[in-house]
Amino acid sequence: MTSTSARAVGSPLARLEGPAKVSGAARYAAEYPQDHLAYGWIVASPVARGRLDAVLTDPAEEDVLAVLWHGNAPELEKPDDPELAVLQSDEIRYRGQPLALVIATSIEAARRAAQAVQLEITAEDHDVELRADHPDRYTPETVVPDAPATSDTGDVDAALAGAPVTIDVVYETPALHNNPMEPHATIARWDGQDLILYDSNQHPSGIAETVGAIFGLPAERVHVVTEHVGGGFGSKGSARPNAVLAALGSLVTGRPVQIALPRQAMFSMVGHRAPTVQRIRVGATRDGILTAIDHQTCTQSSRLFEFVESASVVTREVYPVPNLRTGHQVVRLDMPTPRWMRAPGEAPGMVGLECALDELAAELGVDPVELRVRNSPENPRYVECLRSGAERFGWSERDRRTDGEWLIGFGMAGATYPAQAMPSTARVRALGNDEYEVAIAAADLGTGARTILTQIAADELGVPVEQIHIRIGNSTLPQASVAGGSSGSASWGWAVTGACRELRAAGGSTEEATFDTTALVQQQKEGRHASGAHFAEVRVSTVTGEVRVSRLFGMFDGGRILNPRTARSQFLGGMIMGMGMALHEEGVLDPAQGTWVNHDLAEYHIPTHADVEWIDAAWLDAPESDLNPMGSKGIGEIGIVGSPAAILNAIWHATGVRIRSLPARLDKLLPALPSPR
Amino acid sequence: MRLTVNGAQHHLVGLDPRTTLLDALRERLHLTGAKNGCDHGQCGACTVLLDGRRVNSCLILAITQQDAEITTVEGLGHKGEPHPVQQGFLDHDGFQCGYCTPGQICSAVGMLDEVGKGWPSAATSDGDDLLSDAEIRERMSGNLCRCAAYPNMVPAIRQAAGR
Numbered sequence A: 001m002t003s004t005s006a007r008a009v010g011s012p013l014a015r016l017e018g019p020a021k022v023s024g025a026a027r028y029a030a031e032y033p034q035d036h037l038a039y040g041w042i043v044a045s046p047v048a049r050g051r052l053d054a055v056l057t058d059p060a061e062e063d064v065l066a067v068l069w070h071g072n073a074p075e076l077e078k079p080d081d082p083e084l085a086v087l088q089s090d091e092i093r094y095r096g097q098p099l100a101l102v103i104a105t106s107i108e109a110a111r112r113a114a115q116a117v118q119l120e121i122t123a124e125d126h127d128v129e130l131r132a133d134h135p136d137r138y139t140p141e142t143v144v145p146d147a148p149a150t151s152d153t154g155d156v157d158a159a160l161a162g163a164p165v166t167i168d169v170v171y172e173t174p175a176l177h178n179n180p181m182e183p184h185a186t187i188a189r190w191d192g193q194d195l196i197l198y199d200s201n202q203h204p205s206g207i208a209e210t211v212g213a214i215f216g217l218p219a220e221r222v223h224v225v226t227e228h229v230g231g232g233f234g235s236k237g238s239a240r241p242n243a244v245l246a247a248l249g250s251l252v253t254g255r256p257v258q259i260a261l262p263r264q265a266m267f268s269m270v271g272h273r274a275p276t277v278q279r280i281r282v283g284a285t286r287d288g289i290l291t292a293i294d295h296q297t298c299t300q301s302s303r304l305f306e307f308v309e310s311a312s313v314v315t316r317e318v319y320p321v322p323n324l325r326t327g328h329q330v331v332r333l334d335m336p337t338p339r340w341m342r343a344p345g346e347a348p349g350m351v352g353l354e355c356a357l358d359e360l361a362a363e364l365g366v367d368p369v370e371l372r373v374r375n376s377p378e379n380p381r382y383v384e385c386l387r388s389g390a391e392r393f394g395w396s397e398r399d400r401r402t403d404g405e406w407l408i409g410f411g412m413a414g415a416t417y418p419a420q421a422m423p424s425t426a427r428v429r430a431l432g433n434d435e436y437e438v439a440i441a442a443a444d445l446g447t448g449a450r451t452i453l454t455q456i457a458a459d460e461l462g463v464p465v466e467q468i469h470i471r472i473g474n475s476t477l478p479q480a481s482v483a484g485g486s487s488g489s490a491s492w493g494w495a496v497t498g499a500c501r502e503l504r505a506a507g508g509s510t511e512e513a514t515f516d517t518t519a520l521v522q523q524q525k526e527g528r529h530a531s532g533a534h535f536a537e538v539r540v541s542t543v544t545g546e547v548r549v550s551r552l553f554g555m556f557d558g559g560r561i562l563n564p565r566t567a568r569s570q571f572l573g574g575m576i577m578g579m580g581m582a583l584h585e586e587g588v589l590d591p592a593q594g595t596w597v598n599h600d601l602a603e604y605h606i607p608t609h610a611d612v613e614w615i616d617a618a619w620l621d622a623p624e625s626d627l628n629p630m631g632s633k634g635i636g637e638i639g640i641v642g643s644p645a646a647i648l649n650a651i652w653h654a655t656g657v658r659i660r661s662l663p664a665r666l667d668k669l670l671p672a673l674p675s676p677r
Numbered sequence B: 001m002r003l004t005v006n007g008a009q010h011h012l013v014g015l016d017p018r019t020t021l022l023d024a025l026r027e028r029l030h031l032t033g034a035k036n037g038c039d040h041g042q043c044g045a046c047t048v049l050l051d052g053r054r055v056n057s058c059l060i061l062a063i064t065q066q067d068a069e070i071t072t073v074e075g076l077g078h079k080g081e082p083h084p085v086q087q088g089f090l091d092h093d094g095f096q097c098g099y100c101t102p103g104q105i106c107s108a109v110g111m112l113d114e115v116g117k118g119w120p121s122a123a124t125s126d127g128d129d130l131l132s133d134a135e136i137r138e139r140m141s142g143n144l145c146r147c148a149a150y151p152n153m154v155p156a157i158r159q160a161a162g163r
Ligand code: FES
Pocket: B035, B036, B037, B038, B039, B040, B041, B042, B043, B044, B045, B046, B047, B056, B057, B058, B059
């Protein structure tokens, strides 16, 4: 082995799959040509609750191979996730639930036949509206990912009663939908007893296990191919009904079956961020030292599955407060099941906390940056993000003003996200001539995983990156954890590092080394976080109520930054998704129909090119060496944590209007604005 | 029926007349560069060039385009060399997951042609630079990117335009 002095880690290596992505050669799930491919089209429930009595099909429909429903579908093993028990019973639990699957020889025929299918349904009254005083609300045992639902230290009531300054506010966040640009898709094919799945997901190893169990197969018999993934943001973290339905369809027809979800289905069967109603009470001294916080979240889940968006948990983690109470309540409704969406818990929770702190700062007349610094005595990295971010943004020169029809203001908010790793295994093989194959069943959703794992291996083996041949995106490779929870690079990088070191330590006596991090991960340092601070300049039109984000800046501590080029893109992407959360995104509920009516990209507004003006991110780049061998912390989610609050706080600064119910739509702002001059 | 794609003539037998141009490209010709993000003309992932103009191929029936010259992302570039817009995206990390990327790139190629012809956009007022950042953003806003690689696409496109 040769050694090179140039370090690959930390260099801005361009994405290895870039040429394939810009030329159209990169293959996503529904892009693997198959002989005799058939197409599945899902018939979704038009009601939120009831029973499916019968499915009537028109025998004259051409090119239809099968119409499956619970009356004729093969029986599946009972899955842990009840949403995957597709076509197994007559129960309808949410609008949009798959009730039948049409399989035909073309997309056109499948779609047409699906439209012609008649469903005989006994509809029942549904209950779909979240209210903080809903009589069925209850306190769950745990909230996502696995935290206690409640906490109580000190004497919050006494501290609030005795606090010289208090804030008591309710912040509401709406249902939000992940909407990766690639809708969930699967091609399934049975190869003897083995199941081949070309599937768009964040966790090939997990999908193999889950789908295998449903078909009574060990995970090794399921080959999940996930070479490129068109985004996920949480919604592809676990198997979704499309994977099970495609496998079922292929089993019945004996053909490969492709199911690509239409965009509308992305609002029901793949998960979403549940709406929250958060009441936050804060007590502080006159000089802004926090003495008490009570953060209570009410949210919803489905009848099928208890998933509790953990919005109050983050309040346990950012500022040390002697009297702290947090809690969650959940209402089970006749609605789709919420799941992970980028920074579950932290993203909505930091809207509540960081906006409430802004209200406190205003009440006290204290600089919001200063307020946070005063309350972070043992968090030097966070303080550095606050101070250095403020300096780079020019926070001290912020100057609320009017420019024609525009009111201009400035706001900021803090950010935090847990740093964690999960057990994974990697294999390294010497190919001769100082070339190496590195293999791990990781998925690259656009995070840059393929690239940074190559950089890590190159440094560990002391060779240039060109001599590393990375293989990911396939469940037949060594087991990897989910690309979620901002844990991918730490988890997989740790395994790759371990395998490389083992190969080197063997000193040529072996050609291959495999390393499993399970034991090491169990001893990882708990309670560590990435942190950051967001700064926003907005202008609000007194004519239309439109909010424009003129500048958005994020300063982050992500430990050691493995690749500044891909890292910057991830930070900015998160911040912009946060802009969507502040200004545009909401699932608009129709209580009569029991569904979100704006279930497409024309009416569910995500940020576009024109929404993004000046934006930038910077970071401390200080390794946290005792965390993992790279000293890195995940950065996929922290960008969306805090950026919505910074924008909302800037809107208040500009207009004097506190928007406490997201998003900050024109119609909420306009009535409160002064008339234009 | 026939389709002319990236300079090559294809004869498609038994194509369902309901087939969109997007599905004909993806499912029949296996040109999967054009992506399906919504199938409703709402996202731009399926953008291709039809006689040089950018269109959402999910909104067009394939059978109506037998005489058109269709260019997909696979047909950009020359002899293995990326098209300047593709090179711009590579140089500026103008993508993450890459799913919107072929549509963004085809759209940018079409957009630069529109600018070359002096076509105004909603952001244009008299005497404007038609390729200012605000113009590029406005002109590209029919192409959504959930990864939000927007800030890197603007310099990528500017570079391709030689600015
Ligand atoms: S797929 Fe055609 S515009 Fe979205």
